[in-house]
Amino acid sequence: MRKTMVIAAREYRAAVRTKTFVISLVMLPILMAGSFLLQRMFRGIVDTQDKHFVLVSHQAPRPLLDAVTAALDAYNRTDSFDKETHKQIKPRFIIDKIEPAAQSAAAHDRLRLTLSDQIRDGQLVGFMEIIPAGYKHGEGNKPRPPADDTYAPLVLRYQTNRPTFLAFSRFVEKVVTDSVRAQLGKKAGLNRAQTLALASPVAVEFKGLVKLDAGTGAIAESSEQGRFAGVIVPGVMMMLMFMVILMTATPLMQGIVEEKMQRIAEVLLGSVPPFELMMGKILGMVGVSLTIAGVYLGGAYWAAQHFGIADSISIELLIWFVIFQALAGLMFGSLFIAIGAACTDMKETQNLLWPVMLLACLPMFLLGNILQEPSGPIARGLSFFPFATPTLMMARIASPPGIPWWEPAIGVALVLATTLLCVYVAGRIFRIGILLQGKGARLGEILTWAIRG
């Protein structure tokens, strides 16, 4: 044990005393914040070049077309400019209207093909067809008599080769929807407020739980931010644990390969048995991972206080985090170190690493499901799969209203048992692989080492 601790201490010092460690520790939040800030900074910088569209009306009601035309004029004149600086901030929509005469289905297809070709040539961004209910090909371009179903239901068909540019389609959709509602409301004798109420769903106000202020004795509502804590805290904890595992286990594996390449391994084996050497390295890595997690959790706690959701991060939660982080470090560390020992250069590690990465990433694939329903069957079931337990159990503990104490306790037992198995198997692979030079081991050989020792 003494030798293990000497190795662990050296590994820890070697990892945290480097400039790379400090830089990576600081750079990660800077990069995350930077990407957020950049997105905000560049949000206002848009392409303001005129965008050309064609609006095809298949016998749409005249008032509707007039409403769209008027709205587009207003947008191009005023809404596409900043009200204060009068600088153009959005592209103008230049519209050509086509109101085709009676068309056969073939003629209609030819029109769409012509417009599509113009989009391909870059003359147009897209074209929108307004197709009233009951429109039939070849009925002629005669004005329809007003009828009860004039405005319902309409179909808007939009075609473009730039599906991410949604400003125009959304604009037309909103104008047409508002116009239809206004006309129908007017016909029904409803005023604007009544029409809006009819068309809008009843809003539900989501609030956090009220609490008793111990100081004043007053009953206080939770903050607006507190409402989101139930999603943010589990998500952040899960991501943090996953990130820290990768940040520390990968260098551990690289370190072993480098020690083999630089012939340091045999020097060490002259002083310390392979198992103690391996355990020392893994414990050093766990120390580094807890340091990183501690720094980030400290920062997260400060941020939580700043945003008024510190109540969502309890001491119990932090203790569980430390337990699961340490176990995850031991478990994944033993797998990564075994891979490093079995390979003779970094290229070889890639082939063996993917199954382990798959295990580590498994909870991330289901992140949405888990945050939405932390005690649902998927999250609950998967949280008892040892390789997913640390991250998932953590997310579930952090999600209100939490989980019964025995669930994380069983999780710890399962992860502990799996960790012991992983360390035992890794020890067997490490003992043989660490002196391997030249060509790396094949999967079959590694399995033989693991089984036979």
Place this chain on the structure above:
Amino acid sequence: MAAVIIDTVSKSFGSHLAVDDLSLEVPARSIYGFIGPNGSGKTTTLRMIMRILHPDRGHIRVLGREMLAAANDRVGYLPEERGLYKQMKVHDLLRFYAELKGFRDSKRAIADWLERLALADWADKKIETLSKGMAQKVQFISAVIARPELVLLDEPFSGLDPVNLDVIRNAILELNRQGVTVIFSTHDMAVAEKMCDYIFMIYKGRKVLDGTLASIQQTYGQDTVRVRLANQGVPLADLPGVLQVDDFGHCQELRIAPHTEPNRLLECLMARGVVQHFELAHPTLHEIFIRIAGNGEHQ
């Protein structure tokens, strides 16, 4: 008392038999030289003594104990493949190795060793800034810093210039004078002849020589004649009783058959020219090595 007892030990790697039924006894406080061609099993034997490798068969007792797995703090080891943490400072690295061997209060010992090997000025420098020779000296110190009773040195002189070679050789001799048992492997037969109390040669995994230099040479007898003739280039291979001639330019070494009469040979030589030097001698270790490894004589 024996520092190391190897008893009928065998070790295979796959189908390759690296060490075959080897038995050896290394007396305490002796210097024992392991010689043999590349791939003959020297390093495997040293690794088995260190318990880095486990024998397939047989037993090894080190300092009176048959260890099962633990690296022994009483044994120092310098592997053939040198490797040091390049980012560590010399002093920190040596302290780390001392702590691994359970030697905590190592500050004074580190300073002494650095002073003895002319590395005191480099104590706070990173390993990556050292020359190859300096790094090898640091590696040597790391093997002996914890005051071991037994040191195993795999090719301790390879790659060293003559000055550093002398430094390491003197350090080894000093350790031995202090009572440390030294086992080292080498390809330098002259060094082995001069330094070792006992010499062990392994060839294709089997022991082919073991004993003092004198006893080994005795088994070969005085079958070598060194001669120098005034007129160079005279053919000597056809002389009666001469089995082999090694021509070194200014002198020749003749290997003679058993029971060859030296006086008769001298007469024959005198008939060929003016004999300036005639010496009846035992074969050198180098010659013995070549005879075994080059010609497979032991077989």
